[in-house]
Amino acid sequence: MKGLKITVVVNPTAANGITAKRWPEIAALMKKEGLSFDTLMTAAPEHATELTRQALQKGCDLVVSVGGDGTHNEVVNGFFTPDGPVRPEAQLGFISMGTGSDLIKTLQIPKEPAAAIKHLLESPPREIDVGRLSFMSYRGGKEIRYFINIAGLGLDGDTVDRVNRTSKALGGFVSFLWGTMASLLLYRNQEMAIIVDAKPVFDGPVTVVAVANGRYFGGGMCIAPHAQMADGLFDIIIMHSLTKPNFIVNLPKVYRGSHLTHPNCIALRGQKVTVQTEQALLNLDGEQPGRGPVEVELLPLALRVKA
Secondary structure, three states, X not given: OOXXXXXXXXXXXXXXXXXXXXXXXXXXXXXXXXXXXXXXXXXXXOHHHHHHHHHHHOOOOEEEEEEOHHHHHHHHHHOEEOOEEOOOOOEEEXXXXXXXXOHHHHHOOOOOHHHHHHHHHHOOEEEEXXXXXXXXXXXXXXXXXXXXXXXXXXXXXXXXXXXXXXXXXXXXXXXXXXXXXXXXXXXXXXXXXXXXXXXXXXXXXXXXXXXXXXXXXXXXXXXXXXXXXXXXXXXXXXXXXXXXXXXXXXXXXXXXXXXXXXXXXXXXXXXXXXXXOOOOEEEEOOEOOEEEEEEEEEEEXXXXXXX
16 A cells, blocks of 8 residues: 555544544554555535545545444545546545444454454455435435445335434444334335336335345344345345334344345345335435435446455
8 A cells, every 4th residue: 555645534423422532543553554644534414525525636546434334425425426436546445433334244344443454454456336326305406426335215214314313322233223113113114116227116115125235234234135246236125015013023034134035025136226205214324315216326346445
């Protein structure tokens, strides 16, 4: 990594502020490994996107995202504009400090910062697929966002909305499990018409639909156990028409990734997904930026990551 111009984008509020407390230790570990870098601290939602884009426009070769899955998503968005990549040859690395830390599970990046830094140093860059998503933003009208893990609609959107309004002090697994159970009490299956690669695949009441590039969401749920991040395909998982008792009984299977054989689960693959729905909330890499309807398209091997 000698000669690379490195920028580290840090979200100090990630993990309930623990990231701010641990950043001096993490920075010292990186310097001990011989890394020279600029540090940029986020100060508001979506600031990481702006900081990343500015760093890349100034010639940065490697951006390291320090924060949770939401921070990583913001940094990914800094690599792109509506017209395409900002700096195609640039690389992205991760030190995960968030509550759920679902992205690094598929990328097989260690959670502990010291081990993550070693991984960053030793892993060659590889290209992965990226999702480009159009949705209805709370700011009004359609918005475009990018993602590399999972975009989902339905119960997971309600759950992320609820969890993000709590302290998450109990950690990812407990916070998201509590959020799922609490949301389930009020959630009603949403009517959705789902089209994959121009073919209608489902029209009816949906509990959860996940358009997956990675395997995990919701603090460790293995929603798409066969997803590969560089195969040129999304794994689309549709869990439909589930009653509350049936969902609760089968929730352990979702954590294990053994739910795909359930009669109310549809699993398929594709490159373009349209979900027609007016009310369902969106989960985008652990954030809740809006609602349906959504259009998702896959950009094959569009991002270089150190993983």
